[in-house]
Amino acid sequence: MNKIKKFEIASFLFASIVGTLMHFVYEWTNESPITALIAPVNESVFEHLKLTFFPLLAFTVFEYFFIGKMYNGFFCIKAKAILLGILSVIVLYYTYSGIIGQNYMIPDVLIFYISILISTLYFVKNYKSNENKNLLGIIIFILVWIIFIVFTFSTPHINLFLDPRGFYGIRN
DSSP: OOHHHHHHHHHHHHHHHHHHHHTTHHHHTTSOTTGGGTSOSSSOHHHHHHHHHHHHHHHHHHHHHHTGGGSTTHHHHHHHHHHHHHHHHHHHHHHHHHHHSSOOHHHHHHHHHHHHHHHHHHHHHHTTOOOOOHHHHHHHHHHHHHHHHHHHHSOOSSGGGBOTTSOBSOOO
16 A cells, blocks of 8 residues: 555544544533634534544645655645535535435434545545645635634525524624
8 A cells, every 4th residue: 555545544534533523622612712713613514614624634734744745736636635525515415415305413424424535535546646736725725714714703694504503603
């Protein structure tokens, strides 16, 4: 097994464990606005995208120092992979819950793990891309983080951001 595959297995495991724990961080920190920068503040689909994004981003930074420097487009391909993981959550969630007419915890959790798997598999398949656009990847990561911050504290009133209990964003 090559080094990339080993790192991506570790990425999948890390993101799965850390993302699962992150689900509770906001509550564990007595709803600290600081933790709201990276952890979900409610049960909306949008807030749960943080569970995929931030653990994969953290592992990406770690991974860069071990193998990422060897690949021209490492951050760009990682950004695409993570965005694909996020998009997977949205598409899979709304597809199954739209067909059934409601959502259930077990498929919701499975979608989280599937999204991480999709992200890591995309990277394994595309890491040799010669896209020398690391700066673009870094910019994408920063922009997505800014979007999470802005929409957590100033939330649009559409279903993606709606908590099942009937509120949007952070409640202070």
